Amino acid sequence: xxxxxxxxxxxxxxxxxxxxxxxxxxxxxxxxxxxxxxxxxxxxxxxxxxxxxxxxxxxxxxxxxxxxxxxxxxxxxxxxxxxxxxxxxxxxxxxxxxxxxxxxxxxxxxxxxxxxxxxxxxxxxxxxxxxxxxxxxxxxxxxxxxxxxxxxxxxxxxxxxxxxxxxxxxxxxxxxxxxxxxxxxxxxxxxxxxxxxxxxxxxxxxxxxxxxxxxxxxxxxxxxxxxxxxxxxxxxxxxxxx
Amino acid sequence: xxxxxxxxxxxxxxxxxxxxxxxxxxxxxxxxxxxxxxxxxxxxxxxxxxxxxxxxxxxxxxxxxxxxxxxxxxxxxxxxxxxxxxxxxxxxxxxxxxxxxxxxxxxxxxxxxxxxxxxxxxxxxxxxxxxxxxxxxxxxxxxxxxxxxxxxxxxxxxxxxxxxxxxxxxxxxxxxxxxxxxxxxxxxxxxxxxxxxxxxxxxxxxxxxxxxxxxxxxxxxxxxxxxxxxxxxxxxxxxxxx
DNA sequence: CGGCAAGTTGAACCGCCTCAATGACGGTGG
DNA sequence: CCACCGTCATTGAGGCGGTTCAACTTGCCG
Numbered sequence: 001x002x003x004x005x006x007x008x009x010x011x012x013x014x015x016x017x018x019x020x021x022x023x024x025x026x027x028x029x030x031x032x033x034x035x036x037x038x039x040x041x042x043x044x045x046x047x048x049x050x051x052x053x054x055x056x057x058x059x060x061x062x063x064x065x066x067x068x069x070x071x072x073x074x075x076x077x078x079x080x081x082x083x084x085x086x087x088x089x090x091x092x093x094x095x096x097x098x099x100x101x102x103x104x105x106x107x108x109x110x111x112x113x114x115x116x117x118x119x120x121x122x123x124x125x126x127x128x129x130x131x132x133x134x135x136x137x138x139x140x141x142x143x144x145x146x147x148x149x150x151x152x153x154x155x156x157x158x159x160x161x162x163x164x165x166x167x168x169x170x171x172x173x174x175x176x177x178x179x180x181x182x183x184x185x186x187x188x189x190x191x192x193x194x195x196x197x198x199x200x201x202x203x204x205x206x207x208x209x210x211x212x213x214x215x216x217x218x219x220x221x222x223x224x225x226x227x228x229x230x231x232x233x234x235x236x237x238x239x240x241x242x
Numbered sequence: 243x244x245x246x247x248x249x250x251x252x253x254x255x256x257x258x259x260x261x262x263x264x265x266x267x268x269x270x271x272x273x274x275x276x277x278x279x280x281x282x283x284x285x286x287x288x289x290x291x292x293x294x295x296x297x298x299x300x301x302x303x304x305x306x307x308x309x310x311x312x313x314x315x316x317x318x319x320x321x322x323x324x325x326x327x328x329x330x331x332x333x334x335x336x337x338x339x340x341x342x343x344x345x346x347x348x349x350x351x352x353x354x355x356x357x358x359x360x361x362x363x364x365x366x367x368x369x370x371x372x373x374x375x376x377x378x379x380x381x382x383x384x385x386x387x388x389x390x391x392x393x394x395x396x397x398x399x400x401x402x403x404x405x406x407x408x409x410x411x412x413x414x415x416x417x418x419x420x421x422x423x424x425x426x427x428x429x430x431x432x433x434x435x436x437x438x439x440x441x442x443x444x445x446x447x448x449x450x451x452x453x454x455x456x457x458x459x460x461x462x463x464x465x466x467x468x469x470x471x472x473x474x475x476x477x478x479x480x481x482x483x484x
Numbered sequence: 485c486g487g488c489a490a491g492t493t494g495a496a497c498c499g500c501c502t503c504a505a506t507g508a509c510g511g512t513g514g
Numbered sequence: 515c516c517a518c519c520g521t522c523a524t525t526g527a528g529g530c531g532g533t534t535c536a537a538c539t540t541g542c543c544g
Contacts, residue, residue, distance in 0.1 A: 150436030194392030
């Protein structure tokens with residue numbers, strides 16, 4: 001009983017409730033999955049491209065990044081998991097992991113064998129549907145990142161990314177108004193947005209000077225949501241909210 | 243019985259067999275899923291971003307493209323489904339479709355309600371595993387496209403894309419040596435690779451002049467696989483073969 | 485044979501990169 | 515408490531990769 005009360009206000013429950021309200025048996029099953037949590041420091045590698053680890057992780061606390069490296073050191077960040085996100089499930093079905101994952105802040109994670117998760121999804125339909133929805137939505141976000149990299153300018157792209165981040169955090173119950181803490185460096189942003197960190201700096205300056213959004217001292221403030229959305233061509237549909 | 247013999251040499255069976263050899267009951271179940279096929283002409287829209295159609299499609303014959311449009315007409319192509327590919331399953335779990343799909347050649351497709359597919363996956367474990375593997379592999383391909391757009395030059399990117407295409411066709415049993423038919427225009431390639439069609443043209447010329455690969459008259463010939471792989475930094479791992 | 489889509493090429497431009505130097509901040513140890 | 519150091523942020527100058535615009539060619543299908 002105590003456990004459900006604890007879970008109730010947790011980012012993962014916030015996120016899943018957006019798809020379908022979870023009920024008591026769902027929360028109990030979820031609590032079982034999350035029972036074995038593990039604290040790790042920042043910059044800890046948990047999944048390696050090419051590895052055969054068939055676990056997945058619920059990110060309970062902290063931020064991370066999923067990425068791929070090229071042989072000469074270039075890095076592309078796929079996305080930044082935040083609390084409430086499930087990661088590694090899709091790629092656990094492959095014989096070999098297609099990307100790496102590392103934390104970027106201190107974090108708490110629940111490690112779950114992929115087949116245990118599959119079983120839970122089959123046996124607890126409502127929770128299962130919600131988890132599969134969450135996985136699908138996160139794939140839809142990756143597809144939107146593809147559009148971002150391929151067809152938006154640096155300014156649009158950065159604006160779009162920051163808006164998306166705000167919405168994801170809001171959905172996880174981690175932000176109420178237009179401010180939130182954001183531990184991403186300009187280097188990380190560059191590798192996610194396909195830009196050099198120098199150019200990220202210039203773009204952020206522009207966004208600040210246009211009084212749209214400010215990212216400073218790990219704190220992000222959106223001054224003008226509507227203006228930012230217009231600039232980015234942001235259509236929230238792909239986040240499948242409401 | 244006749245149906246299984248027909249299926250046996252079909253791209254989808256070639257593709258799935260690469261993960262796990264299908265057996266008779268798998269083929270029977272698959273035949274049921276594929277029973278209602280439909281022929282459509284080229285440039286037919288089948289899925290619309292924002293739509294609520296909860297079907298998925300097996301592409302039996304022909305090529306297509308999954309894409310998203312920006313409001314000003316810019317287009318980003320996500321990938322080009324080829325025969326044997328399953329599409330729309332992931333996004334059928336969302337309340338609203340996150341991307342569009344259209345054919346680019348005349349095509350034959352089997353339309354399957356998403357929940358019927360889910361049921362088949364649950365009831366026929368071996369086939370189910372194979373289908374989920376295929377879906378996961380196709381997601382891994384999208385992630386690699388992200389790397390392509392974010393961190394590879396136009397030359398590397400194009401080379402990488404063509405190599406990937408060859409491998410996918412080979413896995414579907416659609417190519418034996420180093421030649422294959424490829425109905426993609428430079429316009430389509432540009433929208434997939436995040437380049438202008440003019441620049442695609444120049445890149446293809448370079449690849450031709452370096453005697454690596456030729457794409458002409460809808461026919462692609464790879465002259466120097468190893469050279470092309472070196473140029474592209476192509477690591478086949480993400481395709482999860484063998 | 486006529487018409488239209490697709491491919492090809494040149495010239496000029498610009499968005500973003502690279503290289504390099506400097507500044508701000510936080511943590512750590514003397 | 516301050517001096518030091520490493521990481522991250524900021525800014526300028528110059529160069530390159532890829533875009534845009536426009537003209538022309540080629541190939542295909544009726």
